[in-house]
Amino acid sequence: MGTVIMHNVVSVDGFIADENDDVAPLHDWYFNGDIPITAGGDREYDHSGAGTGLKVSGESAEYVQSTWDTIGTIVMGRRLFDLVNGWEGRPPTGDHVVVVSHRPKPEGWHPEASYHFVDDVTAAIDKARELAGDRAVAVNAGDVGGQIFAAGLVDEVAMDVVPVVFGSGRRFFGGIDGRHLLEQPHVVIQGEGVLHLRFKVRRWRTGAAPVRPPG
Known part of the structure; x- marks a missing residue:
């Protein structure tokens, strides 16, 4: 079964968007290089859904492509x-x-697309793993991502940290409470205008010291 990775681009003070859901300069690094990120058949990945291919710096390219x-x-x-x-x-x-939602898929919305609407975070991860098979499940950070993380369903946290301070807005981990520990980062890559970090999540046993995940 594939790894569950909570991921997002994030400001240095921990926000994935401002209070108006504007990502502002957070995604600029996706387009500031000259190496395209390609899908099967050399088709460029479309980050925005608007036909705009990703072109990143050489330092970011291998990490982003492989991930x-x-x-x-x-x-x-x-x-x-x-x-x-x-x-x-x-x-x-x-x-x-x-999609984690109490509302169903909009009527008539892209029936050809493999989109599944589930109203519970545990059921959502179960469904995502079933669909992914041996491949990874990528969880978008934010309120829903924070709920999935707090429920102990995330294996790794991946952050693309951009040198901007928002001061307020939508938090990477949403509104979760309590202390949650991560391992030391096993990926640290400095790209152009971005720092790629990846951490494994520590597992806890009740009444015991934290347990390191295998690998």
């Missing part, structure tokens, strides 16, 4: 789905999308 190639399913919240209209049924990577 995105492993993704089978994306898990997102209804807020993001509505903001981007589900990328018009064409997710930026992966073959399937699971």
Whole structure:
């Protein structure tokens, strides 16, 4: 079964968008290089859903390409789905999308797309893993991602940290409470205008010291 990775681009003070859901300069690094990130058949990945291919710096290219190639399913919240209209049924990577929502898929919305609407975070991860098979599940950060993380369903946290301070807005981990520990980063890559970090999540046993995940 594939790894569940909570991922997002994030400001240095921990926000994935401002209070108006504007990502502002957070995604500039996706387009500031000259190396395209390609899907099967050399088709460029479309991050925005608007036909704009990704071109990143050489330092970022290998990491981004290898990471995105492993993704089978994306898990997102209804807020993001509505903001981007589900990328018009064409997710930026992966073959399937699971949307955590109490509302069903909009009637008649892209029936050809493999989008599944689930109203519980545990059921959403179960469905995402089923669809992904041996490939990874990518969980978008934010309120829903934070709920999935707090429920102990995330294996790794991946952050693309951009040198900007928002001061307020949508937090990477949403509104979770309590202390949650991560391992030391096993990926640290400095790209042009971005720092790629990846951490394994520590597992806890009740009444015991934290347990390191295998690998």
